[in-house]
Amino acid sequence: MSDCRRQWNREDELPVYLAGPIPTGQNLRKTYGMFSSVEGAFESKTIDFDQYAVGRRGSRTPRSGSRERVLDAGDPVGKTSSEGREGSPTDSHGETDDVRPGVVVTQSSAKESPDGESGRLLIKGGRVVNDDQSLYADVYIEDGLIKQVGENLSVPGGVKVIEANGRMVIPGGVDVNTCLMKPHLGAQPADGFLQGTRAALAGGTTMIIDHVSPEPGQSLLEAFECWQEAADKKACCDYSLHVDIPQWNETVKDELELLVQDKGINSFQVYMAYKDVYQLSDSELYEALSFLKQLGAVVLVHAENGDLVAQEQRKILRMGITGPEGHPLSRPEELEAEAVFRAITLGNRVNCPMYITKVMSKSAADTIAQARRKGSVVFGEAITASLVTDGSHYWSKNWAKAAAHVTSPPLSPDPTTPDHLNTLLACGDLQVVGSAHCAYSPSQKAIGREDFTLIPEGTNGVEERMGFVWDRAVAMGKMDENQFVAVTSTNAAKIFNLYPRKGRIAPGSDADVVIWDPDSSKTITAKLQQSTSEYNIFEGLECRGGPALVLSQGRVVYEEGELQAQQGAGQFIPRKHFPDYAYQRVKSRNQAQSKQGVTRGLYDGPVCDVVPTPKYITPSPSARTSPTSHQPQPIRNLHQSSFSLSGAQSDDYIPRRSGHRVVAPPGGRSNITSLG
């Protein structure tokens, strides 16, 4: 396998499919013929971790010198991008007169000191880029924390020194939307926590927040523990968890409270789509939002009108369209924009911070931008796929390729969408870039080969996220490096209350640091990725910018195409409730918006008599089975008496009140117990 890879280093020996289209244009995609998967994609990518873990520590010090050898030795870990960057200055770090020499790791003392194990590191000569400013400074790291940032630092001896050579030193990426364990019809994604976080690290992302997806009826706590257990065993980088709320009831409330108070979860996802499975009605959403607001959590919304999606799906299947193109046809852009609008309305009414996951279309993004202009506390998340590619691929003749793009909301067929979303991201109307990484293999996708509604939804993107934001936004001149840091890590860290532990290079922050190489360039292909999914939806796209070196928890985990991640190294990062970034405004609005009635004298005029009417019966959920034409009609003679009544009245559902139970104390509800 490694031999094969090494051969690609020589241009003349490139396989036909690589040699052809790539140099001609940046965005050309290659096809591999109908239904064929990417060549080499089925090769085993499993890593022998025993071997790896043993070799890892020993290889740390001499790594810079022996990189090629490591590759040659067949270590399957470091297979990412050195080939893609052939000829780039990063590989020619021997040339001292190079303007941008590669990152050089040296040990200041001659031999490996035990201190190396405690993780003392000095990043020298880099430009530290935070979301607010950039400055030239050295960064000293010890015990997985950034201890000092500045020039002329006094550091103890025996410190491993990383020469950044003027490159950018940025906070490690925070990917707030991954689904590494979300089952679909019992099938686990191809990328579990191990593969997913490895891919994340290789792309410069040092923290993920994964979605816990309990099934309706399943206990949230159980699901959470199950996810946490799996992640603790497997995750190579720090992680945190969102919890999806598949249904709304009283039990859920207790569990939510527990999750927020004791488990360090402050974000919950609700669904407006997936009718009859996850979808919550507006009333339920309102209740859920009110409750979550009291808990101080951020509400994530999957915004699509599930009712209409279900109807459209039926229609499209009736028309005989069963391929993946039915997916975008049944989920048109309007349904997303409508649901976003409704979600924001609900959020405004409840005064609860909303976070719209996966903004895929222009109109949905515009809706968010407008709402923010009106002062709504709402955040929008673009994902890798929506920033890079569009929905035209659903019409691909290659079923596997078309199916690989299936995600919800779907990629918009409008080819100008990625550009528009990048622009909004650059100007701050969208705040966060996630990946929505949920990779299924073509065989798993093929579950829905005869019915597009069964295709597991999800695309890859965790590995390519940072690179493509750089390529599409920074390299294009839309945003600067500081905004780049903001959208890839800082904003997410702020919204989900990880800041400044994550998302900032400052003393006291976690040592999740990336040395970013803006000049590197690689071509995305499933063969060279860390993710195990056999199909990469970005196949063949060229991407400028990539991590030169990644530090996670103070350890070098990725350097120049060589990944040294350690399974299970990732820790769960608990997140406190009431994140300031989202809740400061909400709190003051709570105080400002308290409603007051008008004090009036009692109305003493005549009052019309109302005959008490029978209680209205909740409409049966399926009215279809009871067509009225076959029912005997209660005929109401309206002329007999003006007060005779039959049937239900418009307010029967409102109980006649003799007194009001006041649940909320007038001074505002600061503690949760008052919710009853």
Place this chain on the structure above:
Amino acid sequence: MAFQNQKSNVRAAVGPTEPSRARSTGRTGINSVCFQGNRLIIKGGKIVNDDQSFYADVYVEDGTIKQIGEKLIVPSCVKMVDAYGQLVIPGGVDANTNLHTPQRGMHPADDFYQGTRAALSGGTTTIMDHVLVEPGTSLLTAFNQWRETADQKACCDFSLHLDITRWHEGLCEELETLIKDQGVNSFLFFMAYKDKYQSSDSQLYEAFGVLRDLGAIAQVHAENGDIIDEEQKKLLFLGITGPEGHVLSHPEEVETEAVYRAVTIAKQANCPLYVTKVMSKSAADVIAKARKKGIVVYGEPITASLATDGSHYWSKDWATAAAFVMSPPLNRDPSTPQYLTSLLACGDLQVTSSAQASFSTAQKAVGKDDFTLIPEGTNGIEERMSVVWDRAVTTGKMDENEFVAVTSTNASKLFNIYPRKGRIAVGSDADIVIWNPKETRTVSAKTHNLTVEVNILEGLELRGVASVVISGGQVVLEDGKLNVAKGSGHFIPRKGFPDAVYKRIRARSKMAEARGVPRGNYDGPVHDVISMTTSVPPTPTTRGTTCPKTQASLRNLHQSGFTLAGTQIDDHIPRRSAQKIVAPPGGRSNITSLS
């Protein structure tokens, strides 16, 4: 018989002492010297249609306009109406009234008789009333009931909309009967009034699809009932029980959101949509934007939203505050009326109506301890035309032709009674108003023709008054006197597929065929999925029900990758063994090139 006696004579008009509100008989009993009765000539006025204005005389016979022009040759002994210096406009069409809709068992204080009487006095000669079909009752029964009542009482021509409160597919037959045989082509759905009238998105989508096929117009009462319900509960918990709670629980956004949703659903179903009662700026904006995107949607501001704002909900006088209660509520933003008028003038909103539903103070007082019980509705049927003239034409926002368009012509076109109504043309119904743009009148509950005690426009001075109103060829208002006959109004049937609306819809139905991609069979590996549970027919509504507690069987996803229990997201879709290819392979070139 009413025809003969009803005719009044200008010269024989009785003195000012005669009470103009002679309600006992509904007619003044002044007979004309001539008994040819139905002949009438309007002289010297400026005829204003929605497209142009010109000076001409109008000759009316048998309730129809027979001739238009100068120096008409007419039989002798024709009643002459003098319109010198005034405008001759088509009689107003009020597309939204509730003169018989009961709330909490109470019928409005102003029924078909008083309501149409007031309409005529304000220059409106056709009303379209809403038939509220209680959940579970038959559409036809309700329709017949309304029709019967109106036939007995209405003084002007009327037509009926049907309000469908619970949609199910069993209604299709009745709808077809109504549209094809009974002359109803518009149906209203409620997005508010949770657990009572509210329709879910699925229901709306289904219903809109059926209406489109039958050629009808979907109307919506656009407010998010789920949110309102929650807000009402919250406000009552907070101890706010007065009418201000109404507006607090029906915030503007809730209306806007529902309008947006309704537009989205209508777009998906490719069904024309008519949004009743546009009360807020943002809701109007949503409609305007949707129209710019090409969606077939119409918006209707009402008298109240054009003339006043929601500050009165905070009035210290409970009766005043309660009189303003309606849904969606009047907006607190005092610039709303002006804004809506501007949109009306530029064509972003198309129709003005009154949403007349007046309840007496005693009836409103049912909700004196709980604002959610206050019957909803305001007056406005009488002042509508004057309000539009005063707010839009005298301020220079629109011209007289636009005025005619928004008060009658547009509504007639949308609901397919054009050119019978809404135009002064040979062959049209003789529903004519002589409009005096110079006169002013002051609105007051003491002088209006309704029976309610509070007029929400009390004290407002309005320029522009109907000086003579001719309905069905009969002069019903002249010299400030109303000569109406109870039961003289006719039902105006409306056919399906109104051209103004459906031409575009038809063309789009042809265009909108989605096509699949012809592919070979996928021959790669397929992940196994074991034991799909049998499909459960999808329920049309989930919105009304409480939390689904059906998923009792736990799915342990970690025990085995393939065990399944419970319903799945796509159970309702039958598995297909063969792929049917709809689109021919030679089809869309842009698709094939993507592979």
